[in-house]
Amino acid sequence: MIPAVHPYRAMYKHEHTSADGKTHTTILDQPVSAWGEDGTPFVASQNGLVPAWDIPGFSYVTGVPSPTVSLLPADGWRIQYLDGPNKGRSEPLVGWKAKADGTVEPLILSGEGSVVEAYIELDDGAYRIYHPSTEES
Structure with missing residues (x-):
């Protein structure tokens, strides 16, 4: 067993x-x-x-979804939309959700102003998550 x-x-x-x-x-x-x-x-x-x-x-x-164990600030991390009506637009992440299984999920503000997981709000659309300090000038 x-x-x-x-x-x-x-x-x-x-x-x-x-x-x-x-x-x-x-x-x-x-x-x-x-x-x-x-x-x-x-x-x-x-x-x-x-x-x-x-x-x-x-x-x-x-x-059963792994339980959330911590919420962390996003400290400058951003999400950029790569296709769809918001293509090219970038907005800040509001935080990270750390889960008991070791995964971390990015959090954004929904159109209604609620904090939601980026994966749910974006419905599998193409996007990237980055920190501006890693971008070339």
Whole structure:
């Protein structure tokens, strides 16, 4: 068995019908604790670790985003748009989001003035992130 070092959750779907005849769905989840050599996800139960699909209602396994551990100032870093209606425009990053898995995401201001991840706001558009001190004069 391989310990689950990245956060994944096993999702379970349970449906029941109330007295008034309406069907209700409840979604529950459990952390994946380990992986079998063949990729089987294991979760904790009263009987120890069991394959996730041995628990009734198993639906699927999903990854969990790594939690944010720190927000850092951007200190002059900028983003430049390389295509689309804003091609050539540059604006400052407002910060960096450091995550528990070691990744860092650039933060910008959205059109509404909220701080958002550049990757989400730009919807996979072409851009570059740079610091002006690295640019040639």
